Amino acid sequence: MTEIKANTYSVFITNTISKEINRFLKDSTVGYSSLFILVDENSLKYCYPQLVEHIPAFKDAEIIEIESGEENKNLEICSQIWATLSDYGADRQSLLVNLGGGVIGDMGGFIASVFKRGIGFINIPTTLLSQVDASIGGKVGIDLNHLKNEIGLFNDPLAVFVDSSFLNTLDKRQLLSGFAEMIKHSLIADSGYWKKIKNANFARPDTFDTLIESSIQIKNKVVEKDPLEKNSRKTLNFGHTIGHALESYFLEQKPEKSLLHGEAIAMGMICEAYLSAEILKLSKESLKEITSFILSIYKPVDISEKDTQRLIELMSHDKKNTKGKLNFSLISAIGKCEINLTPDIKQIKRSLNYYLEQAGSNGDTKLGLN
Ligand SMILES: NC(=O)c1ccc[n+]([C@@H]2O[C@H](COP(=O)([O-])OP(=O)(O)OC[C@H]3O[C@@H](n4cnc5c(N)ncnc54)[C@H](O)[C@@H]3O)[C@@H](O)[C@H]2O)c1
Ligand SMILES: [Zn+2]
Structure with missing residues (x-):
């Protein structure tokens, strides 16, 4: 078991997860009046059974199940869950357990943060993306219309429990989605980690433990220094200005074609590396290395030049923008990131065209499984 201390809580990386959760519940000075476990159908099916068998407190907990998918990370579902909590008599001493991927963690954290002005919650992330990224750092929230994470706040969980064995039931596409955030961690902070990332073995998610730990360490260090994203936390947004616009664009224009968060970020990182x-002055060699590595594992995103105008409009909604300027975090070298850069529209268009050119010329050789 490894314990990583965050500002107000700990992240436990463990292969004896039930033991750690039992210890946390026993050691708690609060004495929770009731437990609620938020799940979707997949975390209920694949993750809940192995926990409830070994955690007595989970046997008495109320299960709140929602349908999986980003489209459910909205206010309507929150209202239903708040009503359920009320109906079941949840009070200020109740604990919400978020068992699932980033949708469950983001929305559950938000629900807990404002229910009766705030109840405690813990995260048990069950996707790679939520283990290395979404479950830590205290950002909680939901989407509004098609705008991602438009409503939310900063509020830490009481603890996070990470067990990579949950990844055994995750499909390859979801695994790759989380891997994009790990690529990002290496590119913004650690060139040695980038080398390890390039040698990751997807056939063996169980070998991911040390990589997961490195990623959590990087994210945690960045968040500890600047929890409210006034300055250096913005480095975590590398790939995300363009990536978030793409996600919104697919929700809005192509809802029938899913684009996972990490898939959008993977394309975003190529554009933003450009x-x-x-x-x-990121070197041409590094740009080439990043582009070809990402294109070797992710399928090209289905967009063309005609989509670029709307993509740029969507970027203008980005929460990082100030005074009408689009705000980017970019890398000066692999492992070194700078914040508050404001490329002009022509440059952004060129970066999208660079992606289209590169992805087009590599189009037949993808290893991605989607
Ligand atoms: N708060 C943050 O700092 C932060 C950071 C990054 C991403 N996010 C958010 O996270 C969300 C994406 O997270 P995600 O990729 O985990 O998506 P997700 O929660 O939708 O999970 C992806 C899919 O995997 C399924 N699943 C979960 N665990 C499983 C398991 N162990 N086995 C099999 N299937 C399983 C889910 O049911 C879902 O179908 C987005 O909403 C994004 O905005 C938040
Ligand atoms: Zn992300």
Whole structure:
């Protein structure tokens, strides 16, 4: 078991997860009046059974199940869950257990943070993306219309429990989605980690433990220094200005074609690496290395030049923008990130075209499984 201390809580990386959760519940000075476990159908089916068998307190907990999917991370579902909590007599001493991926963690954290002005919650992330990223750092929230994470706040969980054995039931596409955040961690903070990332073995998610730990360490260090994202936390947004716009674009224009968060970020990182080369003199070799590695594992995103105008409009909604300028975090070298860069629209268009060119020329050789 490894314990990583965050500002107000700990992240436990463990292969004896039930033991750690039992210990946490026993050691709690609060004495929870009731437990609620938020799940979707997949975390209920694949993850809940192995926990309830070994955690007595989970046997008495109320299960709140929602349908999986980003489209359910909205206010309507929150209202239903708040009503359920009320109906079941949840009070200020109740504990919400978020068991699932980033949708469950983000929305459950939000629900807990404002229910009766705030009840405690813990995260048990069950996707790679939520283990290395979404479950830590205290950002909780939901989407509004098609705008991602438009409503939310910063509020820490009481603890996070990470067990990579949950990844055994995750499909390859979801695994790759989480892997994009790990690529990002290496590119913004650690060139040695980038080398390990390039050698990751997808056939063996159980070998991911040390990589998961490195990613959590990087994210936690960044968040500890700047929890409210005034400055250096913005480095975690590398790939995300363009990536978030793409996600919104698919929700809005192509709801029938799913695009996972990490798939959008993977494309975003290629575009933003291109901008990094233009603006921060990231070397041509590094740009090529990043582009070809990402394109070797992710299928090309289904967009064309005609989509770029709307994508740029969507970027203008990005929460990082100030005074009408689009705000980017870019890399000056692999492992070094700078914040508050404001490329102009022409440069952003060129970066999207760079992606289209590169993805097009590599189109037949993808290893991605989607
Ligand atoms: N708060 C943050 O800092 C932060 C950071 C990154 C992403 N996010 C958010 O996280 C969300 C994406 O997270 P995600 O990729 O985990 O998505 P998700 O929660 O939708 O999970 C992906 C899919 O995997 C299924 N699943 C979960 N655990 C499983 C398991 N062990 N076995 C089999 N299937 C399983 C889910 O039911 C779902 O179908 C987005 O909403 C994004 O905005 C938040
Ligand atoms: Zn992300």
